[in-house]
Amino acid sequence: MARPDVQPVCRGPDQMTHVLMLLSSPRGKASLSTRVANALADRLTLRPGATLKVRDLAAETLPHINPAYVVGRMLAPEKRTAAQLEAVALAETLVAELEAADVLIIAASMINFAPSSTLKAWIDHIVWPGRTMLPTPEGPRGLIKGKKVFVVAASGGIYSSGPMAANDMLVPYLKQILGFIGITDIETIRAEAQSFGPDKAAQGAAAALEQVAVVA
Numbered sequence: 001m002a003r004p005d006v007q008p009v010c011r012g013p014d015q016m017t018h019v020l021m022l023l024s025s026p027r028g029k030a031s032l033s034t035r036v037a038n039a040l041a042d043r044l045t046l047r048p049g050a051t052l053k054v055r056d057l058a059a060e061t062l063p064h065i066n067p068a069y070v071v072g073r074m075l076a077p078e079k080r081t082a083a084q085l086e087a088v089a090l091a092e093t094l095v096a097e098l099e100a101a102d103v104l105i106i107a108a109s110m111i112n113f114a115p116s117s118t119l120k121a122w123i124d125h126i127v128w129p130g131r132t133m134l135p136t137p138e139g140p141r142g143l144i145k146g147k148k149v150f151v152v153a154a155s156g157g158i159y160s161s162g163p164m165a166a167n168d169m170l171v172p173y174l175k176q177i178l179g180f181i182g183i184t185d186i187e188t189i190r191a192e193a194q195s196f197g198p199d200k201a202a203q204g205a206a207a208a209l210e211q212v213a214v215v216a
């Protein structure tokens with residue numbers, strides 16, 4: 001059933017869909033966010049010519065950002081040291097992957113109420129003043145435009161409503177930081193209640209997979 005508030009992902013006949021999928025669960029094959037994100041990617045890439053680039057941030061962790069990166073990224077390339085060039089090159093690769101995508105799927109496990117540190121490391125690399133956002137006197141201006149994002153948020157508890165909603169530092173944070181770099185077309189798929197016993201966990205997973213069929 002089509003939902004009026006859901007923007008279609010379909011491209012025109014001559015346009016291909018390029019999907020970038022970020023996986024970030026520390027739970028390996030047991031991950032529900034990965035399972036749901038994979039189901040979504042399968043549907044989004046059904047069209048001929050569609051492409052999928054997967055970055056498993058938990059399997060291949062990015063370094064934490066460091067002085068070489070935070071100083072080097074603000075310097076002209078010819079002024080960078082070898083360590084700064086290397087650190088900035090990694091961030092540039094990640095930004096280029098984001099820029100090349102029409103659709104971004106973020107499989108996000110709730111870890112201590114927030115994104116996993118592996119996903120946070122990706123964010124720390126791609127939020128880059130002068131490259132993905134501009135500080136201006138009127139406030140920050142995001143430079144990443146025209147993306148559709150699906151956040152698949154898996155959690156032990158329930159945060160979409162109810163008494164724990166205010167403790168959700170995952171979905172609101174992802175919306176805020178994506179908005180900061182210019183991305184505002186964000187659809188959230190919740191896979192909740194994974195710590196509430198097998199029945200509720202299965203219901204939470206089924207609801208998420210049903211939502212995949214609705215949005216894509």
Ligand SMILES: Cc1cc2nc3c(=O)[nH]c(=O)nc-3n(C[C@H](O)[C@H](O)[C@H](O)COP(=O)(O)O)c2cc1C
Nearest residue numbers: 025027031032033109110111112113154155156157
């Ligand atoms: C280290 C750790 C911390 C967690 N912290 C929270 C939490 O703060 N709130 C919550 O609702 N669930 C929490 N969980 C449960 C996970 O969010 C849940 O297992 C979810 O399914 C993880 O996503 P995944 O299935 O993609 O791995 C935590 C799980 C782990 C392993």
